[in-house]
Amino acid sequence: MRATPFILSFALTIAATATVFAKENRCGWIQNPTPGNYWLDDGEGSWMLMAQGSEQEPLGMENMPDFTTGDFVQTNGYYGYACGCIQAETERSADYGDSFVGRITAIYSVKQLPISQCRGDKALPKPE
Template identity: 65%
Template sequence: MRAHISTLLIAGALAALPSIVLAAENRCGWVQNPTPGNYWLDDRDGIWIIATQGSETEALGMENMGDISAGDFVKTNGYYGYACGCMKVETERNTDPQDTSAGRITAIYSFKQLAIAKCSADKSLPTPE
């Protein structure tokens, strides 16, 4: 009996392991940078905050995004605007009903900028601002 309980406990722990170890996820959509220090990703699940001007909280690995204005980029405000891209990230889902964002991107492991046309053709994405 004790062997069965031990086996079940180990099996349960191993089943939970992938969700802990493999927390990174791929997210694709509009990478918005409308003003200095403000970045977010609009994807099919909503708005994911990356960084907010004046806040000490920003995603680890911001340097992995590079300069999005160097690729296919739409200027909307001087040197600021939006691009299309996919990133491997860790997220923290929003639980505050007062906050309309899907959550926060807490870490960026990689980023690949895509053609604007790729996101424009994706009907699951909102129109960029």
């Protein structure tokens, strides 16, 4: 009978861990304004992927497509923004600057969408 609290505690720990690492789909403006800087702006806020000079980059960054081959707005030479969805793991934190809700820690897939889809979404801020 004494094992019951341990089993319950273990089960709750496993459940909490599964929630932390759950995949989620985030859609909005995928921004790459300058080399080494990537973030996603969705209806909840900004999610950092990479910052120039930082050694942190999400697992699966190689899954990011070449957005310039699709519906893409150039704002700085080769750089700019696109509309899309990223299936990812995230980490909420205030440690990434005042304008960021958190960080994307792993990228599983990315789907580029027409710019008009993000422009028509009133929950999204205007891209920079």
